[in-house]
Amino acid sequence: MEDDPLLAGVLSRRADLIGLAQDLIRIPTVNPPGQNYRRICDYLAARFLAQGWEVDHIRAIGAPGDSDAFPRWNLIARFQTGPGPCVHFNSHHDVVEPGHGWTRDPFAATVEGDRIYGRGACDMKGGLAASIIAAEAFIAARPGFRGAVEISATADEESGGYGGVAHLARQGWFTPGRVDHVIIPEPLHKDRICLGHRGVWWAEVETKGRIAHGSMPFLGDSAIRHMGAVLQEIEERLYPILATRQTEMPVVPEGARTSTLNINSVHGGQVEPMPGDTSLPAPCVADSCRIVLDRRFLIEEALPEVKAEVRRLLDRLAETRPGFRYEIRDLFEVQPSMTDRDAPVVSSTARAIERVLSRHPEFVASPGTYDQKHIDRIGKLGNCIAYGPGLLHLAHQPDEWVGIGDMLDSARVMALVLDDLLR
Numbered sequence: 242m243e244d245d246p247l248l249a250g251v252l253s254r255r256a257d258l259i260g261l262a263q264d265l266i267r268i269p270t271v272n273p274p275g276q277n278y279r280r281i282c283d284y285l286a287a288r289f290l291a292q293g294w295e296v297d298h299i300r301a302i303g304a305p306g307d308s309d310a311f312p313r314w315n316l317i318a319r320f321q322t323g324p325g326p327c328v329h330f331n332s333h334h335d336v337v338e339p340g341h342g343w344t345r346d347p348f349a350a351t352v353e354g355d356r357i358y359g360r361g362a363c364d365m366k367g368g369l370a371a372s373i374i375a376a377e378a379f380i381a382a383r384p385g386f387r388g389a390v391e392i393s394a395t396a397d398e399e400s401g402g403y404g405g406v407a408h409l410a411r412q413g414w415f416t417p418g419r420v421d422h423v424i425i426p427e428p429l430h431k432d433r434i435c436l437g438h439r440g441v442w443w444a445e446v447e448t449k450g451r452i453a454h455g456s457m458p459f460l461g462d463s464a465i466r467h468m469g470a471v472l473q474e475i476e477e478r479l480y481p482i483l484a485t486r487q488t489e490m491p492v493v494p495e496g497a498r499t500s501t502l503n504i505n506s507v508h509g510g511q512v513e514p515m516p517g518d519t520s521l522p523a524p525c526v527a528d529s530c531r532i533v534l535d536r537r538f539l540i541e542e543a544l545p546e547v548k549a550e551v552r553r554l555l556d557r558l559a560e561t562r563p564g565f566r567y568e569i570r571d572l573f574e575v576q577p578s579m580t581d582r583d584a585p586v587v588s589s590t591a592r593a594i595e596r597v598l599s600r601h602p603e604f605v606a607s608p609g610t611y612d613q614k615h616i617d618r619i620g621k622l623g624n625c626i627a628y629g630p631g632l633l634h635l636a637h638q639p640d641e642w643v644g645i646g647d648m649l650d651s652a653r654v655m656a657l658v659l660d661d662l663l664r
């Protein structure tokens with residue numbers, strides 16, 4: 242039996258928590274293209290308004306993907322008793338496509354034993370539902386609390402967050418003073434506190450050639466062969482160097498504690514035939530070949546040097562390899578983000594985990610990025626973590642699920658954090 246009315250209040254909301262998570266999963270907010278964003282915001286707004294919260298609907302007009310067919314709607318709900326700090330829970334409401342391999346309807350939100358199955362169950366509608374239940378139980382049990390609780394449901398995290406948290410941060414919604422502590426209930430698991438993430442640089446490298454008849458390739462210059470040389474340089478020179486760079490960040494899984502580079506795609510020569518086009522390919526020497534690099538860098542590395550390292554490799558080929566010409570284009574970049582281990586939201590969450598789960602939390606960092614980057618870099622708010630129920634490896638998988646017990650445990654942790662930071 243739980244004798245603290247706050248924690249008892251969370252546990253007594255078990256059926257409500259399950260129903261809420263199911264309702265959220267049943268609104269298919271698939272991104273791309275960004276479906277049903279207004280619908281999920283309206284659903285949540287109705288719940289918040291009925292309990293006396295203020296709500297704001299914010300559309301990120303002009304953000305990538307925003308259109309009248311697929312508007313980028315965000316919701317921010319606030320419950321304030323008076324002056325004092327603001328604790329903000331930010332969840333993205335978009336989910337990725339179901340993909341293949343499901344053995345259940347991805348949007349039916351079926352409950353089986355302790356699990357709720359569905360696209361977004363773990364990433365991250367389970368976390369959103371847990372934070373709402375935690376906040377509602379907290380407000381009911383501690384009506385005299387000081388400050389404000391905010392919950393946002395934001396668009397497009399799965400595609401970079403530009404129609405969501407980046408837009409809101411630019412508009413000042415995450416400015417320190419307005420918001421003091423941010424918890425992002427991403428599925429890092431109920432006993433782990435995620436302090437931040439590595440950086441990202443995507444770039445497209447194109448090698449140039451000269452078209453000629455494929456029966457006389459010596460009359461042309463093959464961009465694909467030039468790209469082969471690039472790939473060989475990456476294999477032989479760059480990968481061994483990257484593997485030696487270790488970060489102090491507690492990135493999980495362990496393999497992501499070094500610098501990494503993935504080659505996301507390679508395209509060269511003739512364009513892919515259109516579906517239904519049964520014609521044979523024509524014999525041509527490729528005059529262009531492109532790869533997309535996905536370089537994940539460490540907080541100890543500087544982005545300009547990360548870029549320069551790749552350029553040097555390409556310039557060396559330009560000096561040594563006859564006919565080698567290239568272009569490189571930046572596609573996307575994100576700076577690493579890492580919250581201090583002794584930041585208030587970190588220590589408060591750590592204490593709450595110890596109390597609810599009777600064990601020390603594990604401090605981790607994420608191999609990929611999430612919306613913390615915008616809160617940190619645009620909002621200039623460093624007191625931010627990711628903490629929420631769900632197992633990260635289930636995210637984006639078929640038969641994704643979230644544990645009901647895990648949601649309840651992390652809702653209890655979140656309620657204690659509110660109690661600690663808003664007393």
Ligand SMILES: [Zn+2]
Pocket residue numbers: 333364365398427428
């Ligand atoms: Zn997510």
